Amino acid sequence: MEAKIVTEDLNAYFGxxxxxxxxxxxxxxxxxxxxxxxxxxxKSTLIRCTNRMHEVVRGARVTGKVLLDGKNIYDxxxxxxxxxxxxxxxxxxxxxxxxxxxxDNAVAGLRLNGEKDWKILDDTVERSLKLxxxxxxxxxNLAASGVSLSGGQQQRLCIARALAVRPEVLLLDExxxxxxxxxxxKIEDLLxxxxxxxxxxxxxxNMQQAARVADFTAFMYMGELIEFGDxxxxxxxxxxxxxxxxxxxxxx
Amino acid sequence: MRAPRSRLTFSGRxxxxxxLFEYGxxxxxxxxxxxxxGLVLEMTIDAQPAIYRFGPGFLVGAQWNPNTEMFxxxxxxxxxxxxxxxxxxxxxxxxxxxxxYLSELAPPWVREPLSFVVELLAAVPSVIYxxxxxxxxxxxxxxxxxxxxxxxxxxxxxxxxxxxxLDKFTAGVILAIMIIPTVxxxxxxxxxxxxxxxxEAALSLGATRYExxxxxxxxxxxxxxxxxxxxxxxxxxxxxxxxxxxxGNANRISWSMLDPGQTMSSLIANNWGEAQGIQLSALIEIGxxxxxxxxxxxxxARLMVGRFMKAVPMxxxxx
Amino acid sequence: MKNQLASFAALAxxxxxxxxxxxxxxxxxKTGAPAISWEFLTNRTVGTGGPGxxxxxxxxxxxxxxxxxxxxxxxxxxMTGIYVSEYGNNKIGYTVRxxxxxxxxxxxxxxxxxxxxxxxxxxHFGFSxxxxxxxxAIIMIPIVANTTEEALRMVPNSLREGALALGVPRWRTVLxxxxxxxxxxxxxxxxxxxxxITGETAPLLLTAFYSSYWSASLTQPVASLPLxxxxxxxxPSKELLxxxxxxxxxxILIVLSINIGVRLFLxxxxxxxxxxxxxxxxxxxxx
Numbered sequence: 001m002e003a004k005i006v007t008e009d010l011n012a013y014f015g016x017x018x019x020x021x022x023x024x025x026x027x028x029x030x031x032x033x034x035x036x037x038x039x040x041x042x043k044s045t046l047i048r049c050t051n052r053m054h055e056v057v058r059g060a061r062v063t064g065k066v067l068l069d070g071k072n073i074y075d076x077x078x079x080x081x082x083x084x085x086x087x088x089x090x091x092x093x094x095x096x097x098x099x100x101x102x103x104d105n106a107v108a109g110l111r112l113n114g115e116k117d118w119k120i121l122d123d124t125v126e127r128s129l130k131l132x133x134x135x136x137x138x139x140x141n142l143a144a145s146g147v148s149l150s151g152g153q154q155q156r157l158c159i160a161r162a163l164a165v166r167p168e169v170l171l172l173d174e175x176x177x178x179x180x181x182x183x184x185x186k187i188e189d190l191l192x193x194x195x196x197x198x199x200x201x202x203x204x205x206n207m208q209q210a211a212r213v214a215d216f217t218a219f220m221y222m223g224e225l226i227e228f229g230d231x232x233x234x235x236x237x238x239x240x241x242x243x244x245x246x247x248x249x250x251x252x
Numbered sequence: 253m254r255a256p257r258s259r260l261t262f263s264g265r266x267x268x269x270x271x272l273f274e275y276g277x278x279x280x281x282x283x284x285x286x287x288x289x290g291l292v293l294e295m296t297i298d299a300q301p302a303i304y305r306f307g308p309g310f311l312v313g314a315q316w317n318p319n320t321e322m323f324x325x326x327x328x329x330x331x332x333x334x335x336x337x338x339x340x341x342x343x344x345x346x347x348x349x350x351x352x353y354l355s356e357l358a359p360p361w362v363r364e365p366l367s368f369v370v371e372l373l374a375a376v377p378s379v380i381y382x383x384x385x386x387x388x389x390x391x392x393x394x395x396x397x398x399x400x401x402x403x404x405x406x407x408x409x410x411x412x413x414x415x416x417x418l419d420k421f422t423a424g425v426i427l428a429i430m431i432i433p434t435v436x437x438x439x440x441x442x443x444x445x446x447x448x449x450x451x452e453a454a455l456s457l458g459a460t461r462y463e464x465x466x467x468x469x470x471x472x473x474x475x476x477x478x479x480x481x482x483x484x485x486x487x488x489x490x491x492x493x494x495x496x497x498x499x500g501n502a503n504r505i506s507w508s509m510l511d512p513g514q515t516m517s518s519l520i521a522n523n524w525g526e527a528q529g530i531q532l533s534a535l536i537e538i539g540x541x542x543x544x545x546x547x548x549x550x551x552x553a554r555l556m557v558g559r560f561m562k563a564v565p566m567x568x569x570x571x
Numbered sequence: 572m573k574n575q576l577a578s579f580a581a582l583a584x585x586x587x588x589x590x591x592x593x594x595x596x597x598x599x600x601k602t603g604a605p606a607i608s609w610e611f612l613t614n615r616t617v618g619t620g621g622p623g624x625x626x627x628x629x630x631x632x633x634x635x636x637x638x639x640x641x642x643x644x645x646x647x648x649x650m651t652g653i654y655v656s657e658y659g660n661n662k663i664g665y666t667v668r669x670x671x672x673x674x675x676x677x678x679x680x681x682x683x684x685x686x687x688x689x690x691x692x693x694x695h696f697g698f699s700x701x702x703x704x705x706x707x708a709i710i711m712i713p714i715v716a717n718t719t720e721e722a723l724r725m726v727p728n729s730l731r732e733g734a735l736a737l738g739v740p741r742w743r744t745v746l747x748x749x750x751x752x753x754x755x756x757x758x759x760x761x762x763x764x765x766x767x768i769t770g771e772t773a774p775l776l777l778t779a780f781y782s783s784y785w786s787a788s789l790t791q792p793v794a795s796l797p798l799x800x801x802x803x804x805x806x807p808s809k810e811l812l813x814x815x816x817x818x819x820x821x822x823i824l825i826v827l828s829i830n831i832g833v834r835l836f837l838x839x840x841x842x843x844x845x846x847x848x849x850x851x852x853x854x855x856x857x858x
Contacts, residue, residue, distance in 0.1 A: 053736055058660055079267050085738030095729035099751055109737035112747050158733070165738055273742035274658050281651040282663075284712060285670045291685040298688055349584025357578055366585065368834055373592050375830045377770025379797045380819050383804050384595045387602075429591045436588070462577040490678025492773040493797075497804060517680045517773065524777050539684045543677070550676040 004029040004169060004199040005050055005087075010064035012045050012054055019045040021223040022064075027169075027216075032191055032200040034214035034231070036207055038251065042223040043203045047171045050201070051087035052080040068169075085109070088167035092174040094154035096146035096161070102129075103142040105157055109165035124164050131197075132160035133190045152183025156190065163198075170194065172202040176209065188213050207247065211235050219243045292543070299540050302533035310537060316503040316519075318527075323534035325541055327505045331420065331513040332542070335495060336488040338424025338509065343431045343488075344481050348470075350432065351439035351477075356465050367440070374433035382497030385426045390417035390498060393425065398510055413510040418500035421509040426494045431484035438483055438557060442476025443469050479556030486550040490542070492517040516542040596823070603820030606813045612821075616794060616814065618783050618802075624810065626818045628785045632700070632794040633822075635787055636779065637769055639704035644711030645761055651712065652719025652757075657745050668720070675713035682709050683774030690778065701789040703779025707768040714767065718760020722753035759833050766829035770822060772797035796822040 005027040012020035020042045027033050027050075035043040048054040050066055052073060065072045073083045096105045104111065106125045115121060125142065129135040134156040138144070146157060155175055162170060172191075176184040191200055191213055204210050210217050211231060218228040219242075227234060227243045238244045245251060306313060306323060313324015354367055394417030401421075405411040413419070446469050454468040470477070500512020501522055514522075516538050527535050614625025655668045677685075686706035690696045726749050734744040750757070780792035781802060787793075796818045803815035 051736065053732070056732075056735060081267050081270075081738055081740045083738075084736055088738075089736040091729065091732065091736070093729060095727075095733040097730060097733070097748065097752075099754075108734070109739065112734065112737070112739040112743050161733075161737065267740055270741040273745075274654075277650045277654045278658065278663065278667075280647055281654045281667050281671075281716075284647050284651065285667060285674070287689075288674055288685065288709060289670065291688050294688040294693065295684055298692065346584045346588055349581045350588055353578075353581035353585050357581055369592070370585070370588060372827070372830060373588065375766060375770075375826055376592070376595060377772065377797060377822060377826060379770070379772040379800045380595065380599065380823055383800055383815065383819055384591075384598055386804055388594060388598055389591075429588070432588050460574045462574040465577075486676055490676075490680070492678070492680045493801065497801070517678060520680055520684075521773055521776055525780075536684060539681055543681045543684075546676065546678050546681070547673065550673065554672065 001028045006067040008065040012049050012062050015059040019223055023225045025225055027201055029199050030195055031215040032195050032213055033216045034210035035203045035218045036210050037220035041220040043220050044173050047201055047203055051089055052083045085165045086167055087169040088162035089171045090158050090162050090175050093178050094158050096154050096157050098147045100146050101143045102138050102146055105146040106160050107164055108161055128160040128164040131163050132156045134160055152179050169199045174203055299533055299537035301530055302537040314505055318531050321530055325538055327503055328514050328516040328519050330505050332515040335420050335424045335427055335515055336485055339427030339431055339488040340485055343428035347432050347435035348439055350436040351443055352465055355440045355443035370436055371433050378493040381426055381494040385494055385498040390422050393417045393422050409507045410509055412508040418512055419510050420513040423495045423499040426498055427488045427491055431487050434487050435480045435484035438480035439477045442473040446472045475556055479553050482553035486546055486553055490546050492521050496521045599819050599823050603816040606817030611817055615785055616783050626799055629794040629796045629799040633796045635700055636703050636795055640707035640711055640768055644708035648712040648715025649719055651716035656720040656723035671713045671716050679771055680773040682706055683777035687777045696790055698780035698792045699790045700793040703775050706774035706778045710768055711764045714764040715760055719757050722756025723749055726752045762829055762833045766826045770826050772801055
């Protein structure tokens, strides 16, 4: 299995708080990897290290390496802005830009970076909204405000927005926790369709979701990576006792 | 209440464009502040001749005589303090009353528009206050208020003299009106910041509206309201035009409120055009004294208000 | 009983405070209106009280002063506000904000002295339009900086993160996402500061002085509405006094219409915001 992202002895800090401890993780290419664990275990922080969003918070720092296709994204000569176009992110609470229409939101990544060619923008809007399974629902009124959509639609719009910049990896940080079950199901179906083209990492506190959706699962606890493997194996026959305890609901 | 500040900053490796932008913006922000405070220094230098000649005695010198070139700041410090004092005495109770009404008593649909109208008081330019003060307030005070003072209180040194209306009292009244928007708005905000649980606690003990307000709101918000008053004082100290136009321009010390006087700012406003040489220097020194006094008062005020709640942005008069 | 009395007293305070406001407006309109005519608005002040005088040059002067002051003060204030809000979460940021807040409370005559020191003394410009504009700009900067900072702070962090995660560099995020989202607050602050400096008199006394002529030169003294009032308020000449009232009317109309206009504009924004949240609005652009 080819690895898309590999972390080597990754440690992340918020000031003195050691949030991620010596994590060595291999994210397989073109698969869906779920990261599960109790609240505060560092799973969100972990993925934010892979698109260099962690360092944006004041006092945050990172040691160790994160290799994207073999190259360390924390190299001195690497531009974090570039990394973020390659590794996209969708957040827990849908955050479309309120002053922009659906159209503008979808191509925000391109527009904000100066793209002006209408043909390219039009194509991108259609392509990414189709990828996000939102096209049919909104194609009649792309000028509507981005925030006029339902919660589930807004989240799919955010997915489309992230996909529009053609990332190679898509990180999703508990994307369905603010959504109802039907919207959640739509997004989970969407992820299945996307994994052929993208490598997907989804952080979730919902184990059933991980079991439904992910090819591989990583279990984190207190900043450490406890176990990683095939989802089936993790859920049916975990190697570590801690993992089993979490899976069976004895804590967290 | 202030919105929480963004936690996002950049540390570590960033793109050059980002760095350029951040430092460019910082450079402009800093250079402006450095410029302004540098000018304060320049102002001090301009005042040097007078500082040198009159020394610390300037602050207690009671003479202002361009002919003999003897200058002292005392009459004007006195005038400033007296008029500001009147402004506080009259303006603060009114402002607190307004704040109480707007915060506790007004029905919700009236609160917004009424607050706005009170704040409009701050929008009226000072010079128009002075104009109105001269032709509407002054006659009223001279004919209706001051004779009353003279007949009842004329035996005190505070109320001797003629009822011309062009005096410290009128100036004080106008200042009182001008500080109302500031003191009322900030007081209102501090009162609104008092948690409802306080009011509920008092009400559940059987307190009336009046008692609740007094016990639960006013005393809780005490320091904030005090800060608001100091803010108003700061505003009154620096006010120029309305005072200049109603105070009567007399460069001497007089305890009577019915006598004309002069404040530090009105002195500068009145004499700037013709002043030269040492007189100009002395005027600038007066400006320096005013600056320092206003600075100290405002710093103190911000401390008080800031301590009570997250600081309210200063927009120079209203909110 | 005490309750009633106290409530009544509080209401009385409000009414009492509003009396001057109403009285002033009433008096300015009543006394100033007769002076207004097309000639009045377009002739220049001569200062002798003869017939055919007007405040045209004072209106022009005020417009020019405000224009140049805004030209200088608005960008600086904006950038200061942007810095403090977006990058200022550190010692330098706190220092900038602190000194800026102090500046906001300088007495306006002291600001006149500062501008005098800079422009008239150091730069040898003399009493001039430029000096006056600098003074007004110094008044404007902290107001704009403060309102900008508040407006930008209200923009939720999720928008900043969303834009950054798309691979948009920080500076573009600030300009194209955050500033755009905070636009109404920023514009409100800018307009209110313009209204404020339009009415300022004391700093102009020390810097722009006065002129009875039509002048747009940066290096010459210039007339202004507030100074027209101040020069003539005491005048024994009925015509000159009338000039003062007429100027007062024009001035207060400008200042109040900005203030009320901004308030209506702001209400529209808040109204719209509520509408967007509770019903699904079709229109997107918040301008």
